[in-house]
Amino acid sequence: MIYQLIQQLIDRVITAGLIEKQDEIYARNQVLSLLHLTEFREKEADCCEIPEDIPSILERIVAYACEQGMIEDYLDEKEILASKIMNCFVARPSEVNRLFFEKYQQSPKAATEYFYELSKNSNYIQMKRIQKNIQYKVPTEYGELDITINLSKPEKDPKNIACEREAKQTAYPKCLLCVENEGYAGRIGHPARSNHRMIRLNLLNKTWFLQYSPYMYYNEHCIVLSEQHTEMKITPDSFRRILEFVEQFPHYFLGSNADLPIVGGSILSHDHYQGGNYEFAMAKAEADWTFELTGFPAVQCSVVKWPMSVIRLRSKDTGSLVTAGTHILDKWRNYRDVSLGILAWSGGTPHNTVTPIARKKGEFFELDLVLRNNRTSEEHPLGIFHPHADVHHIKKENIGLIEVMGLAVLPARLKEELVEVENYILGREANVADYHLEWAEQLKACYGAAAAEENSKKIVREEVGKKFLRVLEDAGVFKRDEAGRAGFKRFIDKL
Structure with missing residues (x-):
């Protein structure tokens, strides 16, 4: 079967446009070498064709390598081989970049569509795993929030984890985002990137790199990273x-995580941004109220109707947006409002920063500045403007750029745990986690009589959405109550 699988894979990558028909024998020989095969046997004429997608065929080839003892049967080894196999079908970075900018001459969209399809077809973007994610929308007064229960990242077994502990440590590449990951075979504890490609961009006369996230949370989820x-x-x-x-x-839109712990993202050691071809609920949100910013007549200013504290700047001139945004950032860095728990500094430690997001709508550019503060207290040791303890059973992690815009990335444990909550509401035998029990009792008291098999899942999903809304409200520095609105207006007056 291995020869048939290799041929099936080659047929699929030709159809996907990764290689051309004249590359077939060369690519086949590269794969044969990786699998320690010294010949190729043509498939039998009466062989039953099994139409499969590229990731499925790849899994079967890697399983063969495990059965033959070529690699150990654990995640990192299998990922490294799969990445090397797909690299046989992916052009070198110079050719990928040449084609990207050739298509850019047609349109920017044509260029990103080419690169996005390449990244999917090469199995760099893990589409088969991403499809396992549970995704849905929940309507709220702020628009439809996106909910994702993240099931795409495979769990490592104890053997793999033990190997990671024993593996020799190295500082190359320095982090998961560094350009040195392009084409890197991977090792125990560091992901395989043989099939990884990046696009070279010129931003402010310096080289930056465009890539896609291997585990996308939304359409064309991209990362733009510094060369340094x-x-x-x-x-x-x-x-x-x-x-x-x-x-x-x-x-595309492009935004940045905040640059401080707690309110920042997971990787603060490498300067980068995230973007993509998706319109989040926050981008659709309308102005709650507008104001004029003295000295910036070309800039339209508003406070966005959103659970977090967002100032939106709009202008046809990007230079005006930069100077207005800088003015707001400078003021916010040192702003304090003791009555609302907002302090800019504790000794020499800064607390105030922003999460910035840029997009273009028609002739206008928009720059959203989400005001952030990372102070902690005895009552809220993980962060005053961070998910509070009563929502930790749903979301405890940092609220970064993606959550700020209205997409909850929730832990995989919830897939099974929420089924038990449904059973509890329906009065069935249920093994509800201790940290969900109070919430489950509240839901049963509220919905128990009306809950039925056909609507219990919908009830729980909507209630998870309400919890995520609470998460965003907790993260807002100016609450959407009378005191918070008055405090926001005091800050605007300072501007």
């Missing part, structure tokens, strides 16, 4: 850079 391994910092150049990017790719 430097820490994330929100500066006026951050605003210039994300606006220049959306000027080059007007169908």
